[in-house]
Every structure is written in C-alpha cells, then in structure tokens.
Amino acid sequence: KTALATFTHTMAFAAFTAGGFMVGVSGYLLAKKRHEEVLKPTLKLGLVTVLISFLLVGLTGDWSARVMTEQQPMKMAAAEALYNTESGAPFSLFTVGTLDGSRSVFQIGVPKFLSFMSTGNVNGTVEGINDLQAKYVEQYGPGNYKPNIPMAYWGFRLMIGFGAIAALFALLTLWNLRRKNEIPNKKWFAPAMIWMPFLPLLANSFGWIFTETARQPWTVFGLAKTADGVSPQVGVGALWITLIGYVALYGVLAAIEVKIMLRAIKLGPDEHVAYTEPAEVGGSSDKPLAMSY
Template sequence: MDTVTLARWQFGITTVYHYLFVPITISLSMITAIIQTFWVRTGNEKYLRLTKFFGKLFLINFALGVVTGIVQEFQFGMNWSEYSRFVGDVFGAPLALEALLAFFLESTFLGLWIFGWDKLPKKLHLMAIYMVAFGTMLSAVFILAANSWMQNPVGTTFNNGRAEIDGVQGFLEVMTNPVFLVTFPHVLAAAWMVGGALVAGVSGWHLARLRRLGDEAPEQDVKAFKFSARLGAWILIGASLLAMITGDLQSKAMVQAQPMKMSAAEGLYNTETNASFSVLTIGSLDGSEEVWALKIPGLLSFLSGHETVDGINELRERYATQGYYQFDGTQTKLQQEYAAELKANYPGLDPVPNIFLSYWTFRLMITLGMAGAAIGVLMLWLIRGDRLPKPGRLWTGLMVALPLLPLFANSFGWIFTEMGRQPWLVAGVLPTAAGVSPTASVAEVVTSMVVFTLLYGVLAVIEVWLFLKYTRMGLPEVEPPLDPADIDDDAPLTFAY
C-alpha cells in the first residue's frame, strides 16, 4: 500500500471508532435531562434513580468520546498537512467556535451537574444538564458545517494556493450551506435513534430479569424500567420517522451537489428516466456495467427529486471533457476558480468512487435503521399494559441488538458519505491524493496506525467493561439531594457517581 491508502485507512479507523460515541453523547445527554425533569416536577424517586443510572452511562461514554476525539486532530498535521494547508482558512472558524463555545459549554456545565447535586437548587442543577445537551448539539453544528463544506464548497475563493472564506458573506454561506441545513437534522435524528434504542434495550433487559424474579422483584424497579423502556422505544420510533424525512431531503441535496454519489449509491451505470431503486445489484468485475438487479420502479427518481438520473458512465465522460459540475450544470465559486489548476495538475482523474462500498453502505444504513425501529415497535407491543417480556436468549439477543442496529447504521451512513465523495477531499476541487503530507513515509503511517488501533482496542475493552458493569448493577439506591440552604457553604462538593 502507498502512503495515501494507509493514511486513509488510519483516518477511517479512528474516525469510525470515535463516532461510535458521538450519537450516544448527543442523545443520552438530552434523554437524561428529560428524565431529570420528570423528577424535578414530580419528586418521584424512580425518576431520580433513572437519572443517575443513565447519567452514569452517559458520563462513561462522554469520557471515552473525548479521549478518542483528541486523536483526530493529530492526524491533520501528521498525515494530511497539505489538506490542512488548503482548507485551514475555512475550517479554522467553525472548529475554533466548536472548541471555544461548544466544548467549553459542555465541560463547564457537566462539572456543575456532576458535583452540584447538593450545592445547586433543583432547577438550576437541571439547567446544567440541559446546557450540556445543548452544547453537544452546538458542537455538531460547527463540525457538520465544516464537513458539509467539503461536500459542497460554497462561500469560498481560491487565493494564495488555498481556499479562503470570501468575507463575512462567505462565512454566512458556509453556515447556511444547503447540504448542512439538511444534514444537521438528519444527524440529530439518527443520534436520537441510538439514544432511544440504548435506553429501551437496557430497560428491556432489566424488565426480563425482573420477571424472572417473580414476586421478589422490587415493584419500584419494575415501574421505573417500564417507564424508561417505553420512553426509549417511542424516542427510537419517532426519531426513525424524522430520519426518514430528513434523509429524503438530504438525498435531494446530495444529488444537486454530488450527482456521482447518488449514482454510485444505486450502482446506476447508465442514465435512466423514472429511475428504479435496486434492492440488489450485481455488476461486472470492473464496475462498468450492471449484470443483474432486483429493482423498485421509480424510487430512485423520487429520492433524487429528478425524473432523469445521470448514470456513472455518462458522468465519467462528462467530467473528462467538461470538468466537475453539479446536477444543474453550475459550479461553486471555488470550483470555478480551481478548475484550471485541477486540469493542469491532475489530468486523467477518475471521478468514480468505490461503487461496491457506496452501494452496500447506503443499503446497510437504511436496513439496520429500519430493523432497529421494528424492534422498538415489537417491544412496545410486548410490554403493553402490565406485561413483562419473557426472559430468554431470544429476548436478550434482541435487547443487545437494539442499540447496536441504529449505532452501526450511523457508522455505515458516514462511511457512505465519505467514501461516496471520493476521489475528492473537497468535492470538485481537491483530490484525496493531493491532501497527504509530502514528507510522511509508509513506515511512519503504518507505525502510527498500529499504535492508534491498539490504543483504541484497549479503550474499547474498557468502554464495554464499564458499560456492562454498571448496566448489570441496575438502578442505584438514592436519597434525595439535600436543600442547598441546609448545607454549610464550606462543605466539600458532592461527587454523585
């Protein structure tokens, strides 16, 4: 393997692993806040126990997410210095805002929430966890704005050999990028699918365990986990519907900005009117033509928002003669200004991504997400009324699979998003091969990749062990926090976990 391939593998491994924590952080922080709101409003102890139970799982995930995210920044200087130089002026603003506003907001109020149970009034303490949840979403705003610019480079100009934001107006264009405006709600919906499924899966497993205990099962535990199981399942189902709606909007924005990505996702080799969506396609070994396919008529045209969808072969020929254009035949300002540089330095560039990966990751994203929602519906049916799920291997397997299905759907969705953009780092502008550090050797990249992979492997063991340990422990025994007015101002802070 060459340096480019190895650098891509390393970034892919670390990014996919880090993103396993992101949707849980975004969703579980808000779900914990919602459950704590029930406690503040009702004073019912079951809500307090659920808050501290899922709050502990949230903190474990948050800590590991921060650790794994730090490594991402190292790679921009290690393996992708040319990419960093080219996009630094564009990425500097949103990433700085993400650190200064979002991350500081999360960490500050998370500290207040952890240590302030006996120091802050109930409503002020509740506000702290809501601010943490708001901070996680604000972080997603800036990160997704930067990524959406890579998919559709608006608001920028080519100057001094790199992309630069075109003034205040350009920054506003970056933050209101049409791709970003549909990607953000879709990512939030997908994250909420994971959080809802996690709460429902953990609660469902405990309900089966409590049924096995029979009359010895604590009634308060049954009521608490019944509430959280239903809450998680409804969140999962509602978020799934929202993900379908926003996903449809995102596919239409994707077709406009990157027509090749949709064609690769479908394995559509030739332009087609009233284009079908294939449930399964088998292509030739060189990926140049379709051999056999099982299709749903007209669905691809519906998803793309256009009756006629351009095929891979036609888009490849058009790029060879005319260069990179969006679906409607336009280019962004940066794509126009960089076109001559691109033609001179990268002649013969093949604009087709890996069709096999684009095709299957797109379908795995949809299939796994729908399967998770289906289990959520089944769960609501099985625990309706006073019913408890029947313990056994089948139920345990479903509860283990429940959070993993939407979590892996998120991962496959991001793999599709990034692999479908290839061979571009910045769509229609900077090829992937042009972004690698010129001084990085194969040996250096292999060494760092092995070290990071082993480190992440150790962290994965720690994460799973902690999660399983505290999940099995069940609801903690709690005492309502003391009134801050009754506590000495010089008393040490209470650590709730």
Template sequence: MDVLDLARWQFGITTVVHFFFVPFTISMAFLVAIFQTMWMRATPRTSERWLRLTRFFGKLLLINLAVGVVTGLVQEFQFGMNWSDFSRFVGDVFGAPLAMEALLAFYLESVFIGVWIFGWGRIPPKIHLATIWVTAFASLLSAYFILAANSFMQNPVGYEIDEAAGRAELTDIWAVLTNKVLLITFPHTIFAAFMVGGGVVAAVAMWHLVRGARDPQAAEPGAPSDRSAFRTALRIGAVTVIVGGIGVAITGDTQGKVMTEVQPMKMAAAEALYETQQPAPFSLFTIGTLDGSEALYSIEIPQLLSFLGTGSFDGEVQGIDNLQQEYEELYGPGDYSPNIPVTYWTFRMMITAGGLAGAIALWQLWATRRGRMPTSRWALRSAAVLPVLPLAGNAFGWIFTEMGRQPWLVFGLMPTASGLTPGSTSTTVFISLAAFTVLYAGLTWLWVHLLLKHARPGLPAVTPPDSADDGERGGSAPGACDGDDADRPLTFAY
C-alpha cells in the first residue's frame, strides 16, 4: 500500500472507533438528565427508582466519556502528522469551527460534568440538576461545530482563495455555520445518536429483567423495585430508539436530496447507477461484478431513487459515467468516482442496521405491555444485539459519507492526494497506523470491559430521602450507600 492509502486507513480507523463514543455520550447525557429530573419531581413512592437509575446510567456515561476523550485527542493529532498540507490549505476555514468546539463546547462539557460528579450534596439540588443539562446541551453544541467543519469538506462555503498565499481563507463564518449540508446533517446525526443511547438503556434493562425472571436467585436484594425500575428504563430506552429512528428516516430523506444537489456523484455511487435515468429505481439487493460496474442480479423498487434524490418519483438522477465526463471537463483528467462497492453496501447496511434496531425496540415495547415480563432466549439475544445495531448504523453512515466524497478531501476544491504531509513515507505512516490500531483496540476492549463490569451488578443501593423536600433530596441521600461506602456520601459511588 502506498502512503496515501495508509494515511487514509489510519484516519478511517481512528475516526470510526472514536465515533463509537460520540453518540453514546450525546444521548446518554440527555437520558441521565431526564432520569435525574424525574427523581427531583418524583413522589416519595417512586423517587428511589429514579435516583438509582440516575446513578446506574450516570456511571456508564462517565466511563464512555473518559475513554472517548482519549480517542478524540489522538484523532486530532493526524491533521499535523499525515495531513499538514490539508491543514495549511483550508486550516483558516476548517479550524474555525474546531476552535469554537474546543474553547466553548468542550470546555462547558468538561467543567459541568465535573461539577455534576462532585457536586452531589455540595451545591443546591436545582443547580446540580442544571449541570447535567448543561453538559447534555454542550455535547450538542460540540457536535454542531465538528459537523460544521465536516460539512465544509462536503460543500465548501464562506471562503475565498488567496492566490498569493496559496490557501483558502475564511470570509464568512456565518455561511460555514449555516451550511445547507450542516443544517440537515446535524439533526440526522443527533437522532442517530439517540438510537444508540436508547438502545444501550433498553438492552441493559432487558438483560436484567430476563435474568431476574429466569433466575430469581440471581436477583439483587430488593428485586421487586429493581424490576420496576428496569422495566421503566426499558420502555424509555425503546421509545428513544423508535423516536430516534423516525427522526433519522425523516432527516435522512431530506439529506438525500441535499446530497444529490451538492454531491450528485455520491448519490449515483450509493445506487451504483452508471447511466443517467429518469425515473431511477432503488435496488434493495444487487449481485454484480467485482468492480461494481455491472449488475448480474438485482431486486429493485421502481422510481424510489428518483424520489430519494429529487423529491419526485419522475425525477432525473445523474449516472456515474455522465458525472465523470462532466467532472473531467470541469476539473481536468482523473477518476472522480468513489469506491462503488463500498458506498453501495455501506448505504444499505446503514439503513438495515437502523431498521432492525427500531424493530427490536418495537418488539420490546410489545413484550413488556401491561406488566408482562419476557423470559425467552430471544429476549436475551435482543438485549445483546440492540446496542450494537445503532452503533453499526452510525459507523456505516460515516464510512458512506466519507468514502462517497472521494477522491476529494474538500469537494471540488482539494483532492485527497493533495492533502498529505510532504515527505511522508509508507514506513513512518505504517508505524503510526500500527501503533494507533493497537491503542484503539486496547481502548475499545477497556471500554467494553468497564461497561459490562458496571452494568452487570444492577442498580446501586441507596438511602432514599425521607420526604420530597428539595433540600433533603439534594443532600446526603444521592450518595448514601450500603456497606463500606456509607461514610463517603458525596462521592456518588464513582
């Protein structure tokens, strides 16, 4: 492999692994904030349930946040390591939203999650509740700024080329922050993130419910309240997955039309459509030649691609060959089509993973209706699969988005090969690729290990407040624990 392929593999691996943590953090921060809000507003009869859910899923949030920060820091190093020409050429534009993310959004997120962890019993309860909400909204703001930088790569706006300096310079930050690609990519990404958090909550709750129902000896002391709490969590998680899935479908439809407008080659590659068609079908499944240039067998839905791309069932969708000829006239000789098999299949795997997650969530709601309790092996299997599906859908979506933009780093402005660091060699990039792959594999194992370790024991024991008074509820009760932790109420068992 040459240096360009190795550098792309390195950035791809670190980006996909890092994005395992991002949707988890965004969605789980909001779900924990909701649990704590419900605890603050609950009656004495139900307050313990919400407090224990807050503590339980709050711990999972913190584990994910800690490991995710490490993977994000490593990812950013590569802009200087392997892609310094990219940073030099568009850094004035690309770096502006990233600086906003670091100096504003990430700062707020880091400070307020710290206050939330150590503020139990030390600050007024309503202010303490506000800290987790600030953390949650700061994670949204962080995502918005990062997506603004990525959307510039998909649809460059708000810049002009300084011929003397040989670089793009920012002229309109508002145009960058209101990029048409960003305005639809942001809600699409956030809805997909909520599918991840909802899937984790529903899956963990389902596992504990089935475990307790099938093996009463394995239930914790206070099993009835545990079952009630986990059943509540399961239904909240399942609803979150379903709502997130509906949002993903709606925003994805709009995103497809924007993509057809600004990156028609990506839409053509998503269907492996080589010749312009009006109307154009959408294939559910295709067996083709190895290079993706010819279909041998295909199951198609007539006119659907036209609707996805143009909003009309009779709309015209440009083909790869036609766009290739157009781009050669516009940009000069070269191959302007992405890897067709990768874009074709990741587009479908993204949709399939999201659809299956929504179907499992619907089944979980149905299986737990009117106090029912699932006990079958299929319930346990759904608990194992549900968190993985939205994560896989998110990963496939980003692979499609970034691979479908090739051969451009910044679409129509900077080819990928032009962004490499001068003097990079295959040997040096391979060494860093190997080191980062080992590091990220270790961090991923640690992440999964810690999540499973802290999810298995079930809900933590707490001493609920004697009344619904805010002062008492924000005092020692949140951190009160049984056993050796009884004298450390303010540590919140973290």
C-alpha cells in the first residue's frame, strides 16, 4: 500500500513537471511571436497535461496522506503543526507556534478538513505532536521524537502552493486559448511562462524536503533511527570529501544540461523540414504503397 501510494504520487508529479516544462518553452517562444503554428498545439498539450496531472497529484496526495497518518502520524501532525490530539481537526492555513515548539499561539484553518484528509471522516481523530511524543517515549525510550516543525509545516505548504500557482497559470492560459484561440495579451503572460518550468520543480523539491525531514529522527520508522545509521568506521573527512565530490559532479552535469537545453530552446523548432521525393531515393511515385517491417 505504501509503495503504490507513493509511486503513483511521484509519477503524477513527474507528469506535472513535464507539462510545466512544455508550457514554459512553448509559451516563452509564442510570447516572442515565433513558430506559432507549431507551438500552439504543444502549448495546449502542455496545459492539459499540467491540469490533469495536478488533479492526479491531489488525488494520490490524499491517498498518501491517509497512509502517512496511519503509518507515520508524527509526520502528519508536524505538517499541520497539530500539537494536541483532536477530533474534527482543522486544516491549517497559517499557524504561529511557540519558540519551544510545544503549542500553537495563533491559527487560521479550515474546520474539520484535516480529519477528512487524514482519515476520510470529518470527525476522525488525528493524533497531536505532544501526545505522540509522550507515546513514543513510553514505547521506544527517552528521546526527542519531534521533527523540525517549522520545516515540515512550511515545506508541506510550499509544495502545495507552488503547484497550485502553476495550475492556476495553466487554467487561465487554456481558458484564454479556448475562448479567443490566442495566447493571453497580458503583461503577466511572458514572466509566467518563464517561471512555469520552475514552479512544478519547486513544488517537487519542497515535497521531498518535507518527506525526508518530517520523518526524523527515523531512518526506518519505529525500527532504526538516523543516528544509528552513522558508521563508526567513516570519519568526518571522508564524509566531507564524498559530499563535496557529489555536489561538484552533479553541479557540473546540471550546468551542462541547462546550457544544452537553453541553446535548444532559443533555437526553437526547425522553420522548414526537408522533404525528399520517393523517386530521389530510388523509389517510384507510381508504385503502390506496401506494408513493410
């Protein structure tokens, strides 16, 4: 169940990112009045891909949230800054907590929506951070079982926020295309298209940041802590060398890839595609067509 929920959510997000890239490249060139005949269909395809995949991201995300609540309740509690167990818990739109991370001071939320998202029942019970901390101390022994609450809370919201902005841009652009059969003649269009490839990517990134930080202090929940995964045979120097090496390698590869992609984007599609008559390659236009393998 866990693998299927996370796999479908990841694949939906991958399609969302690909659609955003298509929209960004097509829209950028169209805003410059280039290759309109070729790029209008690709823009429409990208917009439809963004909207459909955004819907799938939401559906698979809802499924993943219920699995997460069942298997890693502290992660969901941290994502919502829910400090105490509640039935009919609200979904937080904005929360201010105390510096020691023990309770919320101010909150704006959607009533009962967190319970529905987590359990499928508007009056369902969602465990809070403080209650889970006490439960885990009793179950696993002394320790701090809370992740970084602000990072989890804002990572979750930035993931949703960047994705929603991309979907909104896509919806406005597609609506204008269907209504007027032309790209929006607005000042926001060109900047929006430049940002379109990055918005899904940012949403993806903050989603992964949330996923990997909100599970702390566990490597495998309930079985192995992150602190236990450190090898005593590997020194700090080796860790630094490995980290710097990976960052440098992937940084160089990223720079090369971005340079190649930008060059291809600026060139745009070929203005004219060469067409060779069949007779010129040894065939005859008089011969009937035949299937061949």
